[in-house]
Amino acid sequence: xxxxxxxxxxxxxxxxxxxxxxxxxxxxxxxxxxxxxxxxxxxxxxxxxxxxxxxxxxxxxxxxxxxxxxxxxxxxxxxxxxxxxxxxxxxxxxxxxxxxxxxxxxxxxxxxxxxxxxxxxxxxxxxxxxxxxxxxxxxxxxxxxxxxxxxxxxxxxxx
Amino acid sequence: xxxxxxxxxxxxxxxxxxxxxxxxxxxxxxxxxxxxxxxxxxxxxxxxxxxxxxxxxxxxxxxxxxxxxxxxxxxxxxxxxxxxxxxxxxxxxxxxxxxxxxxxxxxxxxxxxxxxxxxxxxxxxxxxxxxxxxxxxxxxxxxxxxxxxxxxxxxxxxx
Numbered sequence: 001x002x003x004x005x006x007x008x009x010x011x012x013x014x015x016x017x018x019x020x021x022x023x024x025x026x027x028x029x030x031x032x033x034x035x036x037x038x039x040x041x042x043x044x045x046x047x048x049x050x051x052x053x054x055x056x057x058x059x060x061x062x063x064x065x066x067x068x069x070x071x072x073x074x075x076x077x078x079x080x081x082x083x084x085x086x087x088x089x090x091x092x093x094x095x096x097x098x099x100x101x102x103x104x105x106x107x108x109x110x111x112x113x114x115x116x117x118x119x120x121x122x123x124x125x126x127x128x129x130x131x132x133x134x135x136x137x138x139x140x141x142x143x144x145x146x147x148x149x150x151x152x153x154x155x156x157x158x159x
Numbered sequence: 160x161x162x163x164x165x166x167x168x169x170x171x172x173x174x175x176x177x178x179x180x181x182x183x184x185x186x187x188x189x190x191x192x193x194x195x196x197x198x199x200x201x202x203x204x205x206x207x208x209x210x211x212x213x214x215x216x217x218x219x220x221x222x223x224x225x226x227x228x229x230x231x232x233x234x235x236x237x238x239x240x241x242x243x244x245x246x247x248x249x250x251x252x253x254x255x256x257x258x259x260x261x262x263x264x265x266x267x268x269x270x271x272x273x274x275x276x277x278x279x280x281x282x283x284x285x286x287x288x289x290x291x292x293x294x295x296x297x298x299x300x301x302x303x304x305x306x307x308x309x310x311x312x313x314x315x316x317x318x
Binding site: 006059080089096097101105127128129132 | 216217254266268286
């Protein structure tokens with residue numbers, strides 16, 4: 001199945017790719033189960049206080065992130081492409097049911113492939129312009145997404 | 160297959176539904192073939208001077224509309240859902256490859272069902288807020304989409 005994603009554009013996209021020693025199906029489950037998302041999805045001591053998932057194109061993917069000071073940041077979007085154990089694409093440019101959203105920021109793509117007994121993990125943030133890419137970079141994309149990948153691997157190993 | 164669309168919201172959505180006496184498969188073909196789109200997609204004497212279609216989720220759907228005075232209006236978006244002879248959903252909130260777009264306006268949905276030997280034709284424009292819905296209404300949604308449906312039916316009958 002050909003990927004529907006556009007070719008990577010370093011001016012507009014941010015990518016984290018790493019091989020991790022946990023199996024593909026457990027990474028998939030951690031990304032697609034609300035109770036598991038809560039365990040690793042934001043760098044601690046931030047927390048996820050709510051998560052809703054309807055795992056089909058057009059279905060909701062929402063989280064509420066809570067800062068250590070107690071401020072809550074809701075994120076709501078929908079899935080675009082769901083290929084079990086392989087590829088998950090979602091966006092905040094569309095609300096569930098594909099309604100255009102008030103605050104589009106990025107489309108996210110998680111691509112998984114077997115790598116030995118582990119997983120080649122590729123997470124991409126796709127932006128509409130350079131300003132959005134820069135903002136995301138300054139918000140700490142690289143450290144943040146690497147940290148939550150560490151948390152994801154630790155969570156799976158401890159489960 | 161359940162529709163991924165949200166329930167219709169009259170504050171935000173505009174709908175044209177009509178039964179027409181041309182078969183579903185020819186309506187589908189007219190909507191998904193660039194050479195056919197050029198024949199009926201905008202109210203005459205406007206014309207379509209270019210159309211690109213990659214008929215899969217994430218694939219391009221673009222048209223260039225030309226006014227009688229010669230001004231060109233490009234529209235670019237991507238498909239979200241493609242169910243042959245049944246349902247076509249696209250949006251200008253995302254560019255091809257699911258990249259967030261600079262000027263999101265609406266998500267469109269074409270739903271087709273057999274009605275006798277003809278077609279129950281339902282076309283919906285889904286907006287993010289009431290202002291966008293009103294703008295679309297004032298641009299002439301109801302007359303415009305009804306006129307192009309007349310043109311579509313006439314085109315199919317003449318083919």
